[in-house]
Amino acid sequence: MTGSGDGTTPLLQARDLRKSYGSVQALRGASFDLAAGEVVALIGDNGAGKSTLVKCLSGVEAPDSGEIVIDGSPVVLDSPSAARAHGIETAYQDLAVAPDLDPAANLFLGRELRRPGLLGALGMLDKQRMRREAAEQFSRLGVTLQDIDVPIGSLSGGQRQSVAVARSVVWASRVVFLDEPTAALGVVQRERVLDVVRKVRDTGVAVVLISHNMPEVLAVADRIEVLRLGARVARFTASDVTLEQLVGAMTGALTQEEGR
Amino acid sequence: MLLVLAVGMTFVIITAGIDLSVGSVLVFAGVVAATVMEALGGGDATDAGPGVVIAGLVAALVGGGVWGLLNGLLVAMARIPPLIVTLGSFGAALGAAQLVTDGVDVRTVPKALRDGLGFGQTFQVPHMVALAAVVTLAGAWLLHTTRFGRRTFAVGSSAEAARRAGIPVRGHLVRVYTGVGLLAGLAGFMSLAYFGTTTISGHSTDNLNAIAAVVLGGTSLFGGVGTVFGTVIGVFIPAVLTKGFVIVGVQQFWQPVAISAVLVAAVWFDQVRRRSRDRG
Numbered sequence: 001m002t003g004s005g006d007g008t009t010p011l012l013q014a015r016d017l018r019k020s021y022g023s024v025q026a027l028r029g030a031s032f033d034l035a036a037g038e039v040v041a042l043i044g045d046n047g048a049g050k051s052t053l054v055k056c057l058s059g060v061e062a063p064d065s066g067e068i069v070i071d072g073s074p075v076v077l078d079s080p081s082a083a084r085a086h087g088i089e090t091a092y093q094d095l096a097v098a099p100d101l102d103p104a105a106n107l108f109l110g111r112e113l114r115r116p117g118l119l120g121a122l123g124m125l126d127k128q129r130m131r132r133e134a135a136e137q138f139s140r141l142g143v144t145l146q147d148i149d150v151p152i153g154s155l156s157g158g159q160r161q162s163v164a165v166a167r168s169v170v171w172a173s174r175v176v177f178l179d180e181p182t183a184a185l186g187v188v189q190r191e192r193v194l195d196v197v198r199k200v201r202d203t204g205v206a207v208v209l210i211s212h213n214m215p216e217v218l219a220v221a222d223r224i225e226v227l228r229l230g231a232r233v234a235r236f237t238a239s240d241v242t243l244e245q246l247v248g249a250m251t252g253a254l255t256q257e258e259g260r
Numbered sequence: 261m262l263l264v265l266a267v268g269m270t271f272v273i274i275t276a277g278i279d280l281s282v283g284s285v286l287v288f289a290g291v292v293a294a295t296v297m298e299a300l301g302g303g304d305a306t307d308a309g310p311g312v313v314i315a316g317l318v319a320a321l322v323g324g325g326v327w328g329l330l331n332g333l334l335v336a337m338a339r340i341p342p343l344i345v346t347l348g349s350f351g352a353a354l355g356a357a358q359l360v361t362d363g364v365d366v367r368t369v370p371k372a373l374r375d376g377l378g379f380g381q382t383f384q385v386p387h388m389v390a391l392a393a394v395v396t397l398a399g400a401w402l403l404h405t406t407r408f409g410r411r412t413f414a415v416g417s418s419a420e421a422a423r424r425a426g427i428p429v430r431g432h433l434v435r436v437y438t439g440v441g442l443l444a445g446l447a448g449f450m451s452l453a454y455f456g457t458t459t460i461s462g463h464s465t466d467n468l469n470a471i472a473a474v475v476l477g478g479t480s481l482f483g484g485v486g487t488v489f490g491t492v493i494g495v496f497i498p499a500v501l502t503k504g505f506v507i508v509g510v511q512q513f514w515q516p517v518a519i520s521a522v523l524v525a526a527v528w529f530d531q532v533r534r535r536s537r538d539r540g
């Protein structure tokens with residue numbers, strides 16, 4: 001067990017999570033550890049349960065059993081808002097954005113800015129300010145959009161994904177989950193996302209990166225956790241792992257720990 | 261009255277829902293209001309004062325709001341498709357209205373209400389029209405400039421994405437359906453003022469007219485897209501068509517045929533637009 005190593009309490013832990021969809025067991029005793037300020041890559045074959053684990057840790061799905069621990073105390077993340085309240089943000093693999101709303105509206109979805117004063121108290125939005133701040137954030141994070149006023153559904157898949165990543169990064173104060181953020185991206189955008197990951201890490205926010213791209217994982221992650229058939233099977237430090245070990249862990253040729 | 265119903269319907273359809281019950285809820289609210297006013301007026305409300313009229317308005321709003329709340333709870337909490345829920349309340353609200361009155365229209369409506377709202381005018385502007393305009397402007401403001409409106413679009417665009425963004429989707433749906441119920445209640449009260457009787461059997465196609473107006477106005481039945489302004493246009497298209505047919509001398513029975521054709525075309529355009537967008 002490597003754990004958090006230095007004896008400090010880990011920021012976020014999942015212990016023995018189980019989750020079934022009907023007869024499909026997506027998680028069979030999955031565990032996960034995350035320390036403050038580190039980049040952890042979560043890898044595994046298709047259907048290994050990565051996205052399900054992320055959903056459980058972001059309050060989107062409720063695990064059937066198991067425990068989620070933040071700063072050493074067990075928590076119940078029974079809604080996305082509960083996870084947000086702990087500073088956890090997520091760029092989901094699917095259903096991340098509202099396709100009929102523009103990028104600025106999506107960036108501020110669920111956190112709409114209201115006008116100052118009485119009009120704001122009546123619920124009136126401050127659209128100008130949201131648009132301006134969204135444009136700033138997009139350019140800071142290298143999201144290139146020709147037109148910021150079109151519904152996000154009319155953007156390319158990669159642009160949509162970039163907006164989802166930007167949103168999670170902008171709001172996260174402790175943890176960002178990025179579920180295959182680079183899957184639809186071109187080479188340039190992919191590098192930008194990895195840069196963003198590093199920048200975010202430098203501000204002290206922990207990043208969990210899900211990816212099938214091993215060079216990318218090795219380039220940016222501090223640690224790697226491997227999920228197979230709904231349970232964690234191995235943990236590595238990125239600096240002393242080989243591609244063979246990672247592939248071995250994902251395919252089941254190599255197992256460090258068993259789902260409990 | 262149709263405009264008031266259609267403004268509410270715009271919100272529901274933008275959430276990717278539908279409300280078939282508005283006409284029946286209108287009738288129910290009218291019946292409740294008329295019965296309350298009659299009772300307060302001692303069996304005949306014709307000469308009742310403003311206090312009784314206000315009690316009638318409150319009764320209409322409560323009567324409408326309760327059905328809306330019920331619709332909202334069944335749609336959002338029990339997750340029954342809105343088509344089925346509101347088809348149920350379409351029948352149930354009408355039945356309830358008939359139970360209240362034994363199927364006989366209440367005919368004594370305060371003269372104060374009829375003269376004040378039903379036929380009243382200020383500077384040539386009928387009060388009915390003014391009230392509908394106020395409701396429409398308020399609806400447009402709510403939908404297009406407030407957080408409530410923004411979230412209405414978000415919920416209709418992708419309920420799951422909205423939920424993941426921390427928006428209380430279920431609560432929002434309950435509020436939207438309740439709002440439509442309240443508007444149907446208001447429309448019922450207006451109908452009472454205008455017709456001077458509860459017109460129990462006169463609103464069986466209000467729901468379809470309201471839906472048609474909203475869809476003609478460019479609101480997507482799939483949710484996430486729409487404007488109150490479009491709905492206003494949509495409400496007037498049938499009237500304009502009728503006028504046009506009269507002018508060019510076409511038999512007026514062609515009007516529903518033409519409306520239906522335009523309606524189908526509107527939905528088709530929406531489909532095409534959606535498909536070309538999702539290809540992106």
Ligand SMILES: Nc1ncnc2c1ncn2[C@@H]1O[C@H](COP(=O)(O)OP(=O)(O)OP(=O)(O)O)[C@@H](O)[C@H]1O
Pocket residue numbers: 021024025026044045046047048049050051052053093
């Ligand atoms: N909503 C759902 N309903 C039914 N089954 C589901 C659902 N979500 C996930 N599953 C099942 O759970 C298993 C794990 O899925 P999950 O999406 O977590 O995999 P993943 O590791 O993210 O895969 P990928 O790399 O393809 O994204 C799969 O077998 C999948 O079919």
Ligand SMILES: [Mg+2]
Pocket residue numbers: 050051052093179
């Ligand atoms: Mg996945």
